[in-house]
Amino acid sequence: MSKPLNLIVACAENRVIGRAGRLPFDIPEDKAWFHEKTAGTTAVLGRICYEVWKQVHADGRVPVVITSHPEIVKAGGHVAHDVPEALAIAQGLPGEIMICGGQRIYEETLPTADRILLTLVHAEVPGDTWFPEWRHLAWRETWRKESADANYRYTFSVLERAR
Ligand SMILES: NC(=O)c1ccc[n+]([C@@H]2O[C@H](COP(=O)([O-])OP(=O)(O)OC[C@H]3O[C@@H](n4cnc5c(N)ncnc54)[C@H](OP(=O)(O)O)[C@@H]3O)[C@@H](O)[C@H]2O)c1
Numbered sequence: 001m002s003k004p005l006n007l008i009v010a011c012a013e014n015r016v017i018g019r020a021g022r023l024p025f026d027i028p029e030d031k032a033w034f035h036e037k038t039a040g041t042t043a044v045l046g047r048i049c050y051e052v053w054k055q056v057h058a059d060g061r062v063p064v065v066i067t068s069h070p071e072i073v074k075a076g077g078h079v080a081h082d083v084p085e086a087l088a089i090a091q092g093l094p095g096e097i098m099i100c101g102g103q104r105i106y107e108e109t110l111p112t113a114d115r116i117l118l119t120l121v122h123a124e125v126p127g128d129t130w131f132p133e134w135r136h137l138a139w140r141e142t143w144r145k146e147s148a149d150a151n152y153r154y155t156f157s158v159l160e161r162a163r
Pocket of ligand 1: 008009010016018019023045047048049050066069082083102104105108
């Protein structure tokens with residue numbers, strides 16, 4: 001039996017997730033949530049995310065990097081050329097599968113995702129990368145926490161695919 005596909009994302013109300021290769025918001029509580037939830041997992045991610053995320057190899061994470069530049073991936077990481085290859089590699093590794101973006105990877109995995117660990121940031125922010133529309137699919141919210149800092153209000157939620 002294959003392991004469930006989990007997507008983890010922090011997304012603004014207008015679905016923006018990135019700007020100029022970085023996050024479009026700086027929310028310490030969300031960063032802590034992301035690091036906690038991805039520790040010890042198989043993290044499937046694109047080249048830009050991999051190059052920016054300095055601690056990807058820490059905390060027992062095993063990255064599966066989708067790229068045409070295999071030489072950038074450090075020892076202990078895996079290289080895939082596309083999403084199907086990445087998912088096949090991830091299925092064969094121990095640990096939960098966490099899809100960590102970016103845009104194309106979310107677009108290609110959302111249709112078969114089993115769960116979204118969503119941080120919805122209650123703001124419209126400018127950006128150049130987006131999470132695909134998920135609200136038209138059927139989800140069951142199994143956990144939710146409202147929070148805020150000096151700059152943003154945001155909601156953490158776990159959405160399970162209702163099939
Ligand atoms: N808010 C969040 O939760 C969140 C999460 C993730 C990312 N982000 C943001 O999103 C931005 C990065 O995402 P991105 O979409 O620009 O880049 P990305 O997916 O991290 O990297 C893009 C590169 O990955 C490879 N790639 C990605 N999808 C592929 C596919 N389906 N098939 C084959 N190769 C693929 C290609 O690498 P090669 O060029 O090497 O072939 C492509 O140039 C940043 O701003 C980041 O902060 C935000």
